Each structure stands twice: as C-alpha cells, then as structure tokens.
Amino acid sequence: MVATAQLNLILSSCGYVPLRSSVDCIIVRHINGMTICANEAAMFLAHLIHESDGFQRRSEQSSKINKGSGGRYYGRGYLMLTQDYNYRAASLTIFGDERLLETPDIVSDSEDMSMCVSVWFWENYVRPAGGPSKNNFGLTTKMIACPLKSPCNEVVRKMYNYYLVAARILGVRNLAVEQ
DSSP states (O other): OOHHHHHHHHHHHHHOOOOOOHHHHHHHHHHHOSSSSSHHHHHHHHHHHHHHHTTTBBBOGGOOOOOGGGTTTOOOTTTOSSSSHHHHHHHHHHTTHHHHHOOHHHHOHHHHHHHHHHHHHHIIIIIGTTTTTTTTTHHHHHHHHHHSSSSHHHHHHHHHHHHHHHHHHTOSHHHHHHH
C-alpha cells in the first residue's frame, strides 16, 4: 500500500531528507503490516514524521525528558513512548516479558524496534480512540500529544499539514477533519 518512493516523497515534501533504503523499507513494512487504509497510513505517517523530525530521532531531546519517573521512561521510538506503564504494556505485548521496562533503551536502539513500539502504541491507544475510523485527525493528535498541545496550536497545524501531504501522495480522497 505505501511504497518506499511514496514515503521518501512525503518526507521531501514535508521538508525532510529521504531515508536510506534500509530504513525506508523497515518503516514501510511496519506501516503496511499495520493497515491497508491509505488514510490511516497518512495519519500515522504525519505523527511519525513530526515526533521523530522526519525519522531522524528515536528518542526525546534531553531538554524535553520527563523527570517524573526518574527520567528513565522518557520518549523513545518514533512516536516517543513515555511512562513506565506504557513500556511495560508494550513489552508484554511484543515480547511476553518486561524487557522494555528493564532496559528502556531497547526501544530506541534500532529503527525496527522504534517502529514496532510506535505501531503498538497506535494500535492500542490511537486507533481505539476512533481517529482513523471517524476520519478525524484531531482525535489521533489528542491521543498522541494531548494535553500538551491545544487544538489551535501551530504545532498541531503543522502535523495536520504533514497529514495533508501524505494523504495527497497516498491518493486519499476523503480527507480527515483537523479537529
């Protein structure tokens, strides 16, 4: 459904550099394994691109690290998984044990694990909240970024613009609403 050429066109259209072929293949494999819906893929990509600075970062910058859980469970993966309970739940689902809780850096050590955890978060939190099924990009943003970002925040608008770019390139005709 999503091709590597489309992914790289989306990235360059959003102002980012195209990815190495090994990285773009990993990202596309995970997206295509998660959904057959171009609109959901466009929503997912918009958030991945924003949160990871165009797939250039797999962990939060040190100035943004949440010290609330001792700073250990800060944002990692392309969607920036946070909080010990999310690390535990992702680990139990993906591995059947608590290795991500015990060694959280595993999440950001590779592109594959960063995507695996991002897909897990999307499937367990974002999709059930109804954003993709209700064709509402704002609901996806609420599950990933809120309460950190208000609906009229310029950062949220930028994410929606990434979605519009991805949707156009993926051939989505029925565009999701912003809020």
